[in-house]
Amino acid sequence: MEICVCVKRVPMVGGAIMVTPDGLEVDTTMSGFTVSPHEECAVEEAVQITERLGGSVTVLTLGPPEAAGQLRDMLALGASRGILLQTDDTEWGPIATADAIADAVGGGDVAYDLLLFGNEAADTGGYQVPVRVAHSLALPCVTGIKGLEVVADGDWPERIVASREYRGTEEVFDLPLPAVVSVKEGINLPRYPSLPGRLRAKRATIETIEPSWRPNGLRKERLRVPEGAGKKAQVLGTGTEAVPALVGLLDELGVLS
Amino acid sequence: MTVLCLIETDAGGGAADASMRAMTVARGLARSADEDLAAAWFGPAEAVSPGELVAAGVTRAWAIGSAELPGYAPLAWARALAGLAADPSADPSADPSAGPLGAFGWLSAVVAAATDHGNEVLAHLGAITGLPMAANCVSASRTSAGECRLVRQRWAGSLLEDAVLEAPVALLTVAADAVPADAVQAGGEAAAGGEAAGGEAAGGEAAGGEAAGGVAAGGEAAISVAAYQPELADGDLAVLAAESADRRSGVSLASARVVIGGGRGVGGPEGFAVLEELAGLLGAAVGVSRVVTSQGWRPHKQQVGQTGTKITPELYLACGISGAIQHMAGCQGAKTIVAINTDAGAPIVTKADYAVIGDLHEVLPALVEAIRARRP
Ligand SMILES: Cc1cc2nc3c(=O)[nH]c(=O)nc-3n(C[C@H](O)[C@H](O)[C@H](O)COP(=O)(O)OP(=O)(O)OC[C@H]3O[C@@H](n4cnc5c(N)ncnc54)[C@H](O)[C@@H]3O)c2cc1C
Numbered sequence: 242m243e244i245c246v247c248v249k250r251v252p253m254v255g256g257a258i259m260v261t262p263d264g265l266e267v268d269t270t271m272s273g274f275t276v277s278p279h280e281e282c283a284v285e286e287a288v289q290i291t292e293r294l295g296g297s298v299t300v301l302t303l304g305p306p307e308a309a310g311q312l313r314d315m316l317a318l319g320a321s322r323g324i325l326l327q328t329d330d331t332e333w334g335p336i337a338t339a340d341a342i343a344d345a346v347g348g349g350d351v352a353y354d355l356l357l358f359g360n361e362a363a364d365t366g367g368y369q370v371p372v373r374v375a376h377s378l379a380l381p382c383v384t385g386i387k388g389l390e391v392v393a394d395g396d397w398p399e400r401i402v403a404s405r406e407y408r409g410t411e412e413v414f415d416l417p418l419p420a421v422v423s424v425k426e427g428i429n430l431p432r433y434p435s436l437p438g439r440l441r442a443k444r445a446t447i448e449t450i451e452p453s454w455r456p457n458g459l460r461k462e463r464l465r466v467p468e469g470a471g472k473k474a475q476v477l478g479t480g481t482e483a484v485p486a487l488v489g490l491l492d493e494l495g496v497l498s
Numbered sequence: 499m500t501v502l503c504l505i506e507t508d509a510g511g512g513a514a515d516a517s518m519r520a521m522t523v524a525r526g527l528a529r530s531a532d533e534d535l536a537a538a539w540f541g542p543a544e545a546v547s548p549g550e551l552v553a554a555g556v557t558r559a560w561a562i563g564s565a566e567l568p569g570y571a572p573l574a575w576a577r578a579l580a581g582l583a584a585d586p587s588a589d590p591s592a593d594p595s596a597g598p599l600g601a602f603g604w605l606s607a608v609v610a611a612a613t614d615h616g617n618e619v620l621a622h623l624g625a626i627t628g629l630p631m632a633a634n635c636v637s638a639s640r641t642s643a644g645e646c647r648l649v650r651q652r653w654a655g656s657l658l659e660d661a662v663l664e665a666p667v668a669l670l671t672v673a674a675d676a677v678p679a680d681a682v683q684a685g686g687e688a689a690a691g692g693e694a695a696g697g698e699a700a701g702g703e704a705a706g707g708e709a710a711g712g713v714a715a716g717g718e719a720a721i722s723v724a725a726y727q728p729e730l731a732d733g734d735l736a737v738l739a740a741e742s743a744d745r746r747s748g749v750s751l752a753s754a755r756v757v758i759g760g761g762r763g764v765g766g767p768e769g770f771a772v773l774e775e776l777a778g779l780l781g782a783a784v785g786v787s788r789v790v791t792s793q794g795w796r797p798h799k800q801q802v803g804q805t806g807t808k809i810t811p812e813l814y815l816a817c818g819i820s821g822a823i824q825h826m827a828g829c830q831g832a833k834t835i836v837a838i839n840t841d842a843g844a845p846i847v848t849k850a851d852y853a854v855i856g857d858l859h860e861v862l863p864a865l866v867e868a869i870r871a872r873r874p
């Protein structure tokens with residue numbers, strides 16, 4: 242089974258998020274880069290499926306040249322081919338991103354049985370690229386998936402059964418392949434990259450395509466940290482000495498009865 | 499022009515709380531340009547009470563359904579909304595000779611809650627129409643025909659983005675947890691951190707407005723709900739949800755009144771025994787950080803955060819958790835956050851309301867003992 246997984250390079254922000262002085266970007270001078278946990282799970286899911294049913298996993302990203310680093314991280318998990326849709330530093334909106342991805346995965350003639358995505362990008366949280374890709378390629382699509390099963394007819398992957406929890410009930414979708422699916426963290430527990438995997442990833446060649454940008458309709462004017470972030474906690478005490486004060490607080494909050 | 503809000507209904511009947519919060523933003527947007535507010539839902543007309551709609555300021559409503567559409571089908575739902583938007587009978591002033599997009603003429607925006615369903619349906623609607631879609635908005639106001647100013651969440655709410663949406667029809671989903679419930683009660687503006695939704699939404703329509711999910715006291719049913727039967731093609735129903743039984747068991751993390759959180763500082767799977775014990779005493783749920791789930795100490799369904807569950811308890815007791823922004827994105831809805839951490843310089847100490855500086859494996863057993871001692 243041939244599977245393509247789309248991942249996005251995002252800053253690895255920890256204890257605090259800061260915005261550049263022009264208010265337009267996240268300050269990344271102190272941070273590394275990563276992909277969303279949803280996308281890491283999508284790669285793990287693809288690798289597990291090909292381990293069971295054969296085939297191979299391609300990882301694809303649209304981003305600056307440095308995003309090749311994230312492709313290599315994913316190759317180390319067991320993907321075998323990396324495609325970089327290389328851009329300059331301008332932010333690509335979801336429509337332009339989806340168009341470029343749809344073109345890259347084959348236009349009208351999709352070379353994959355399954356296209357996997359994260360449910361939403363960790364930074365911009367657009368919640369739409371997979372759906373737009375599915376429409377361009379006229380493929381069925383479902384998002385936010387937490388359970389995936391491939392139904393094969395002999396060696397021929399035929400359908401997938403995808404499930405998610407929604408407001409306390411489980412929703413199950415049955416889709417013919419090829420299909421577009423976005424997944425959420427929790428669908429599996431991603432492995433740590435093996436040493437041979439890392440070495441293979443380091444040596445792999447990354448195929449590069451330069452797509453053309455188009456405007457999106459949603460124009461970012463400014464990023465800012467919400468008010469109220471950065472208050473200072475009242476310290477109740479140190480070690481077990483603080484327990485009476487803590488019990489007093491819980492009592493006051495009405496959670497002890 | 500009209501702003502249309504998609505309402506999701508609760509299994510037991512009535513509009514979902516998240517949808518009524520989305521309605522608050524939809525109303526703010528409508529008021530900002532003196533437009534009408536309309537609502538649509540999938541299912542029988544009785545699923546949403548007229549009183550509730552009137553109290554929310556809705557003046558027109560559609561119940562969408564057909565025999566072919568047995569349940570949730572993302573593409574079919576989007577197709578139905580596009581069909582309603584293009585239906586001349588929905589808009590008496592529509593020019594039937596206008597093209598499909600021209601027939602969108604009576605609608606200036608479609609708004610839904612940023613739930614799995616809301617985001618998915620609006621993404622499909624965006625793809626069908628070629629329109630941009632903005633997810634997780636916290637406020638929106640119209641600046642001119644074809645242009646809205648909005649505030650939306652990035653990084654699951656750790657950052658806000660001020661943005662301008664240029665589109666003949668604005669497609670928005672609303673980060674319901676960031677729009678205060680009391681804004682619904684007051685019929686006020688959709689606001690987060692003092693963000694004005696624009697317009698004068700706080701005005702007269704508040705009368706009789708009750709909490710989301712409630713029915714307006716004495717609300718006259720001054721609204722008639724029209725039935726809309728969508729025309730669907732076969733392919734629109736290719737993806738259709740089959741629902742299986744209710745899976746809820748135990749105290750649900752998302753709705754727990756008290757959550758006891760554990761992070762890397764818990765040290766390993768065995769370390770959770772004391773958290774479980776405390777949770778048992780308080781009727782609380784256990785929540786964890788991503789380090790805990792990716793180590794396999796605890797299942798992912800207990801993860802709090804950007805890629806886990808968002809919680810809204812009265813009390814969140816975060817033990818051995820550093821307070822990364824992606825974790826805080828999931829617990830910002832807690833009324834009170836108390837941190838127990840060995841490191842007084844941990845980021846969570848600047849984000850919590852109260853902190854105990856110490857080893858959780860000393861503090862928690864002592865806390866459990868002290869609570870037991872108070873009980874007969
Ligand atoms: C896109 C993205 C999404 C993410 N989504 C999530 C998410 O949904 N949820 C989430 O939690 N994380 C998420 N993360 C990960 C997040 O950035 C942090 O890595 C994670 O939250 C850290 O977990 P932690 O606080 O348990 O561990 P650490 O950061 O290692 O902190 C451990 C803390 O425990 C304290 N400690 C140690 N021993 C003790 C002791 N004996 N007693 C008391 N305190 C002690 C330490 O001082 C430290 O502060 C995400 C990351 C990315 C990039």
Ligand SMILES: Nc1ncnc2c1ncn2[C@@H]1O[C@H](COP(=O)(O)O)[C@@H](O)[C@H]1O
Binds near residue numbers: 277367
């Ligand atoms: N720049 C990108 N490169 C590759 N995949 C992307 C990119 N942006 C978004 N995606 C994919 O689409 C999913 C949803 O993104 P979004 O709709 O932007 O929230 C992500 O989890 C990725 O799988």
